[in-house]
Structure formats: structure tokens, C-alpha cells
Amino acid sequence: MAGELVLIVEDKEENLELVRDLLQAHGYRTLEAETAEAGIALAAAHHPDLILLDIQLPGIDGMEALRRLKSVPDTAATPVVALTAYAMPRDRERLTYAGFDGYMTKPISIKPFLQQVQDACAGVRRKA
Numbered sequence: 001m002a003g004e005l006v007l008i009v010e011d012k013e014e015n016l017e018l019v020r021d022l023l024q025a026h027g028y029r030t031l032e033a034e035t036a037e038a039g040i041a042l043a044a045a046h047h048p049d050l051i052l053l054d055i056q057l058p059g060i061d062g063m064e065a066l067r068r069l070k071s072v073p074d075t076a077a078t079p080v081v082a083l084t085a086y087a088m089p090r091d092r093e094r095l096t097y098a099g100f101d102g103y104m105t106k107p108i109s110i111k112p113f114l115q116q117v118q119d120a121c122a123g124v125r126r127k128a
């Protein structure tokens with residue numbers, strides 16, 4: 001269960017580095033993008049097993065990026081988990097309704113984060 005390719009789309013460098021280092025330390029391969037536009041292009045080119053998508057991004061945001069990813073055959077079936085600072089019940093509902101396969105609240109907690117990545121790569125869908 002190692003070696004899965006995870007695309008991280010996150011504009012805050014320290015968050016991106018933390019997530020990347022954690023994933024790589026646990027045997028995952030990573031791709032990184034700091035904008036949704038770049039992330040969508042990487043996803044189409046590399047077919048990651050999982051996309052971790054920040055919601056607040058420069059340019060198009062994570063909600064619009066999800067719509068675009070889900071509307072293209074190449075990435076329609078790829079699990080997408082939101083990385084979000086939002087944690088209110090209404091926000092969770094909004095993410096679920098938008099079609100995210102799960103969400104993670106920042107700052108992340110290491111063990112739940114790794115468990116959720118593992119589950120998402122295995123196709124376990126979590127309701128937000």
C-alpha cells in the first residue's frame with residue numbers, strides 16, 4: 001500500500017511542505033501545485049491516485065477546481081479531498097454537496113491525516 005501518487009494543491013508554502021514531507025516519509029509519491037490551474041494540468045497529465053485540494057487559492061478556487069476536475073473524463077473518478085480552514089457544519093455540508101470525497105481541516109493532525117489519505121487512496125469515501 002505504498003507508492004500511490006498524491007497531488008497536493010496548496011498555495012501556502014509551509015502547508016505544502018508539511019503535507020509533502022509527511023506523505024513522502026510514508027512512502028507516497030507527490031506532485032505539487034500552488035494554483036488550481038496548475039493542479040488541474042498536473043492531474044490531467046499524471047493521473048494521481050488522490051488529489052488534496054486547498055479551497056482558498058489565488059485565481060480559481062478549490063470549489064471551481066473540483067467542478068472542472070469532475071467534468072473531465074481523465075479526472076472525473078479521481079478522489080478529491082478538500083484541505084480547508086473551514087470547519088463549521090454549514091461549510092462541511094457545502095463541501096459534501098460540491099462533490100468532495102472528504103475534507104481535512106487545517107492545521108492537519110498527523111495520524112488522522114495519514115489515515116484519511118490511506119482510505120481515500122483505497123476508495124473509501126467519507127462524508128464530510
Ligand code: MN
Nearest residue numbers: 011054056057
Ligand atoms: Mn490557500
